[in-house]
Amino acid sequence: MSILNRCLVSLCRNQSRFRPVGVMKMTSSSKVTARKLEGKVAVVTGSTDGIGLAIAKRLAEDGAHVVVSSRRQENVDRAVKTLTSENLDVPGTICHIGNAEERKNLLATITNNDELHNLGLSLTPMKRFGEPHECAGAASFLCSDDASFITGETIVVAGGMDSRL
Known part of the structure; x- marks a missing residue:
């Protein structure tokens, strides 16, 4: 630039x-009518509360296929319920980002979900x-x-x- x-x-x-x-x-409080993230996959770690949840919500509103995650299942369940109540189809899984095995499971959640897998994941x-x-x-x-x-x-x-x- x-x-x-x-x-x-x-x-x-x-x-x-x-x-x-x-x-x-x-404004960020405006309802977004354009689904500018349609066809994109967003994995948002630490996304069950606060800024992380707000990010997951906004990405889903913008059309992305969002996967939320947290260290605790009850937090994941609460976040998924919150987003589902707002007509956003967002799956969730537990993942402590510092744990290599749980990171693998998080990626497996994406690749095992045919809809998300077909969208592609480029790292x-x-x-x-x-x-x-x-x-x-x-x-x-x-x-x-x-x-x-x-x-x-x-x-x-x-x-x-x-x-x-």
Whole structure:
């Protein structure tokens, strides 16, 4: 992203009076009508309460197939019940992320579920240069109210490749 583009993104995010025409304002409390994550799989660890649960809920609302997990089955059951009560179809499983066997079981939950398995799960870098429209999505996100709590951060858009900033 060029210096000019970074400045425009900064102006767009921080100075509402400089918001360019055509940038849609959307708050995180708004109901999302576009299912921009349709066909994507999201495994959210530690997702049965607080920020993790809010992330799982938002990803599911945006159309992703979400799997929630926690160390305790009762927490998983409570989170699944909460999300199901909001008409979100979200399975869950126990997983202590520090336990190698439980991490394997978490991935097995995904690969054994035909619907999730058919969507594909990529854990490897893309090994290609990004296209301009792929970088534009990050800039659009940073201009939106969804990024209202992000300040002074470096967002790397590199397709999983190592970056050297």
